[in-house]
Amino acid sequence: MIEHEIPAGVRPMAAEKYVRRAWPMLPGRAVRQLFERRDVKRGGARLGAGDAVAGGDVLRLYLPDALTDFSIETVFDDGRLLAAVKPQGLPVDADQDGVGADTLRTRLTRIHSTARLCHRLDAATGGLVLAAMDDETEAQALQTFRDHALQKTYYALAKGGFDRPEGILRAYLIKDAAKSLVRVVHSPRAGAKPIETRYRVADERGGIARVELEPITGRTHQLRAHMEDFGHPLLGDDKYGDRELNRRAPGPLRLWCGKLALNRDCPLADYRGQTFAAPPPEWWELK
Secondary structure, three states: OEEEEOOOOOOOEEHHHHHHHHOOOOOHHHHHHHHHOOOEEEOOEEOOOOOEEOOOOEEEEOOOHHHOOOOOEEEEEOOOEEEEEEOOOOOOOOOOOOOOOOOHHHHHHHHOOOOEEOOOOOOOOEEEEEEEOOHHHHHHHHHHHHOOOEEEEEEEEEEOOOOOOEEEEEEEEEEEHHHOEEEEEOOOOOOOEEEEEEEEEEEEEOOEEEEEEEEOOOOOOHHHHHHHHHOOOEOOOOOOOOHHHHHHOOOOOOEEEEEEEEOOOOOOHHHOOOEEEOOOOHHHHOO
8 A cells, every 4th residue: 555645735636547647557457447446545535537636635545565666776885876677658846736755765765865967868768867965075076977977888779770880970969948859959049058979780680779878968858859850769758759660669768878987087976987787678589
C-alpha cells in the first residue's frame, strides 16, 4: 500500500489522471485495474477513475508488491558522490503543476536524504546522473558541468544513411519556451546559442544506425534537435522524430547516457580521471 498526500496547490483533476502523472512508471494497464478494483481510497471512500482529487487529499493506493519498488540502480556511491541510472520515462522532478510522487529526486533521497542532483536528463532519456551529498562536493560537481570538464557519451538509434561515419556538427539553438521545443539555425541571431555535437556511427542495419553522440556543448534537447536537423532523427522521438520511422519501429526514445568521464583537471578533485558507465538497454542491440 502507498499512502500519499497530494501537494497543496495542486488543482482538482480526475483521480486516474493524477495517478498517471504522479507515478509515470506504473504501467497503464495496472492503473486501469487499480480503479476497476476500486483500490484507490481517500479516507474511507473508494475512488473511481473520474472522481476529482486535489491538493491536501490523502490517497491510499493498494498496489501489488511487484509495483511498489521505487528503488534506483547505482553504479558508484562513496557517501559524497553518487552515480545512478535513471530509467527512461522517469521525470527528474515534479511537473509544472507540482505533480510527481515518483521522480528521480524522490528515489535518490530514499538512498541519501541529502542527495542533490548535479545535472538533468529529459524524462524520456535514460542513463547516468550524478548527485552530491554535501555542499563542497555539490559545488565542485556543478562547476565541473559548467566548465564542460567531462565527456558525456550517449548511445542512440537514428535514421540511417550517413554520408560520413563520424564528424562534428556545429549550429545554433533557439528555444521556443511556449512550445517547449528548440530549433536549430545555422547562423548567429538574437537568442541563439552555439551548439556542437560529435557523432560516430557504430554500425547500420535496415535503415537504422547505432550512433554514439557526445554533446560538446550542453543545451536543452541539443542531441535530439541537432540530429533531426542533420537528417538523422532519433527513433522514438515524439518531439523531433520522423513519424513514419517511429511508426515502423515503435518504442521509447532511443537515447541513453551511457558514460560520464571526468577530466583529469576537473573541479571534482577527488574524482579526477574517473569514468562512470551504464550499459544501454536491449534496444541498442538492433535485434
